[in-house]
Amino acid sequence: QVQLVQSGAEVKKPGSSLKISCKASGVSFNSYAINWVRQAPGQGLEWMGGIIPIFGTIKYSEKLHGRVTFTADGSSSTAHMELTSLRSEDTAVYYCAGLGLYETTGFDYFQHWGLGTHVTVSS
């Protein structure tokens, strides 16, 4: 079955940067998109954007555009999300969420989810 394994929890200082990885297994990375969704404590879900590795197509939410970068390495079936200039409001659980490309744009709904990476931004 499809598994998305994320890197571990992080504690960061304001102004620093964060990089989270998401390794996919059980699925062909060539026919898959990885999206990133975050959830602040006790809050709802926020789509950050996503990447389709085989095409190099990347979409960023306007809210985070300029601070976030998505990359992917097909050789290891791993996607990365980097967020810079961290603020306390970036404290959240960050999920990678995947979707197959068959009859989708890759950025539609989110079929498979990682377990999440807890990120705390605090001085």
Next chain:
Amino acid sequence: EIVLTQSPDTLSLSPGETATLFCRASQSVNSNYLAWYQQKPGQAPRLLIYHSSTRATGIPDNFSGSGSGTDFTLTISRLQPEDFAVYFCQQYDRPPQTFGQGTRVEAK
């Protein structure tokens, strides 16, 4: 962006009862590009429904979705103990993809 408003915020029901959850969009969601997710404490969301009414793989048939335009419904019939959770709707018609604030289904 399309704002999704879910109601009610909390639903208190007993096992065996039917839960009806609503999701209203601030603009029409074309092609019924709306999904529903279930989230339990400490877990990632799980996809239940996409395209407004298509059940995801492995989702039991007591979960059903309906609606179009701006009004969508998730119905959970014959509530099981494992169905008590928070449910989110999400639209993917127009970027950015947005989620509702969630409805908590709790045991009475």
